[in-house]
Amino acid sequence: MYAVIKTGGKQYRVAANDKILIEKLAGEAGDQVTFGEVLLVANGGTVDVGAPFVSGATVVGEIAAQERGPRVIIFKKRRRKHYRRRNGHRQDLTSVTITEILTGGAKPAAKAKAARPAKTEEAPKAEKKAEKPAAKAAPLAAPVGEAKSDDISLIGGIGPKMEQGMRELGYNTFAQIAAMTEADVAKAEEHLKQKGRITREEWVEQAKELLAGKPPRAKSDKART
Numbered sequence: 001m002y003a004v005i006k007t008g009g010k011q012y013r014v015a016a017n018d019k020i021l022i023e024k025l026a027g028e029a030g031d032q033v034t035f036g037e038v039l040l041v042a043n044g045g046t047v048d049v050g051a052p053f054v055s056g057a058t059v060v061g062e063i064a065a066q067e068r069g070p071r072v073i074i075f076k077k078r079r080r081k082h083y084r085r086r087n088g089h090r091q092d093l094t095s096v097t098i099t100e101i102l103t104g105g106a107k108p109a110a111k112a113k114a115a116r117p118a119k120t121e122e123a124p125k126a127e128k129k130a131e132k133p134a135a136k137a138a139p140l141a142a143p144v145g146e147a148k149s150d151d152i153s154l155i156g157g158i159g160p161k162m163e164q165g166m167r168e169l170g171y172n173t174f175a176q177i178a179a180m181t182e183a184d185v186a187k188a189e190e191h192l193k194q195k196g197r198i199t200r201e202e203w204v205e206q207a208k209e210l211l212a213g214k215p216p217r218a219k220s221d222k223a224r225t
Helices: 122-130 160-168 174-178 182-192 203-211 217-224
Strands: 002-007 010-015 019-023 032-035 038-043 046-049 058-068 072-078 083-089 092-102
Touching (some): 010 019
Antiparallel strands (some): 002 010, 019 092, 032 058, 058 092
């Protein structure tokens, strides 16, 4: 049994299990396609010729691959005009395997869906549990002294930006700053990106003076001048 179909402006003689290369059709490999423009169907000694198509006849195929045809060179030349143009072209084609030829209005058989592998969700869940976000680093110095936050901007050299950085490190009171060790100072200067500034401007000494009840150095200097 064979049939003659029309697709892409061309005619093809096809039979079951034939593989044909035709003008590109939309779809991916494995998709089912049907050709309704059947010009002729021959079954044994019976031949049905359409006018123009055979009523109720359908050819069913399956896309094997999306391919490209051979390169075609287009060369144009005009004599004595210094005109030459050379271009190349490769036509998009679709490889189709014919699966069945149907007559009398029969519908194509439903394509069996491939069985999906069983999902194994236990392993991914275990991995997700293992990938917990790291805990936030503790402040460089533990809170010392008064629980109430002080106005650490009274220390000369601590402006709004420096104050924010110190509070991010957990230094909210004069007592905490006064208790800073050399290691704490080094870590704080690294965080603030101000190497040597805390030592140079004597933040620790100023904090101790404020704890002792002395006025801020900035105010003292202003009153002195």
